[in-house]
Amino acid sequence: MNGNGILRAGRLELRVFDLEKSVDYYKNVIGLDVTAQDENRVYFKAWDEFDHHSLILQKSDSAGMDHMAFKVADHAALELLEYKIEQFGCKLSRISNRTRIAEGEAIRFQIPTGHYVELYTDIEHLGIATGSVNPDPWPDGLRGIAPHRLDHALLVGDDVKTTTRFFTEILGFKQSEKILSVDGEQMIGSFLTTTNKAHDIAFIKGPDAKLHHVGFYVDNWYEVLKAADILSKNKVEVEITPTRHGITRGQTVYFFDPSGNRNEAFASGYMTYADFPTITWTEDQIGAGIFYHRRELVESFNLALT
Ligand SMILES: [Fe+2]
Structure with missing residues (x-):
């Protein structure tokens, strides 16, 4: 909290x-x-x-x-x-x-x-599938990717700087990472956390009120690979096959739901604390920040927004 x-x-x-x-x-x-x-x-x-x-x-x-x-x-x-x-x-x-x-x-x-x-603040409590007394590590009968949780969303909009100020000053979030223009004048991207996760919500500069993706958390790199297997098996369009993010250090696979909303299976990522110092990326290195291995963006990644 x-x-x-x-x-x-x-x-x-x-x-x-x-x-x-x-x-x-x-x-x-x-x-x-x-x-x-x-x-x-x-x-x-x-x-x-x-x-x-x-x-x-x-x-x-x-x-x-x-x-x-x-x-x-x-x-x-x-x-x-x-x-x-x-x-x-x-x-x-x-x-x-x-x-x-x-x-x-x-x-x-x-x-x-x-x-x-x-x-x-008020929502009914159903409990986790393994129960909370002497629980097994996972329940029987899991289907599909079976993530642990809804993890984060990346949203697109123009005024990333004011939005960051709103989340930090008014809502009390911390900024874990930011992407700045090379001259340092403009904030292109902002990654914000209200927990000890690397991000709970993030923003990237672009047309207002758009969704870039919704991320679901899986355990580790093997689960990201397995998620990609499950997607291919189900003939789901995979946009980015399993790779590593520079930003958050997470592991990732990106794909689309039947309406074109981008989803992500996301694993790992570092932990943040209240005194976590914000990491800075410069816009000329955004390729490595998003896709650490290929070090460049994929055209569809900027364009397919819902
Ligand atoms: Fe993500």
Whole structure:
């Protein structure tokens, strides 16, 4: 938890075209469990997550991210954050109790890059699939990639600098890494953490309100390789085969869901602490920062946004 009471990345709501096809993909290829559904939304959790859901799919005529939400420690922290966010000048609204299945009230606001972010504290607890008394290391019957958790999102928008200021000064996040223009004047990328992970949310400069990818956490390099095997076996489009990130030092494979939303199976990455010094990359080295082995970007990686 950071000093402002934000515990972690809690959930993310994605817009998808074909709900049935998307549920089949997130259930059987990604390997999440369906925990609830209504007419237009399906709720999922990963086997190692204890809250009711971490991913919501919303049937829509456009792909992309509806919002990303962070779980807050309690109502007092939520109220204080609501005040600070309004003072900063963000447009904010309240989401009433039970608007979403198994959830209490939330606050929803628009950040400078045009994305919607929510903060909430009350959500039903389902527990992890192995139980919490003398648990085995993993449950029987896992399907697909079977990640431990929703890990992070990379979002695209123009004003990365002000957005970073909002996340650090108002929400209490730390910046683990930044990408600067060679002259040091512009912030091209920003990686932000509210836990001891390398990133919980990140931003890269580009058109406002776009989603670059949603990352799911797997254990290690072998699990990233196995994820790529599972994707190929299921004829899922793999954009970037398994490799290493310079930024975060994570291991990665990138692919697309049936609506064109980019997903990532992400492993490892260093740990951060409250006094972690921000790492700087310069724009001329962004290729190695993103794909450490090939040291250059892939054209589709900049273009395919939802
Ligand atoms: Fe990522």
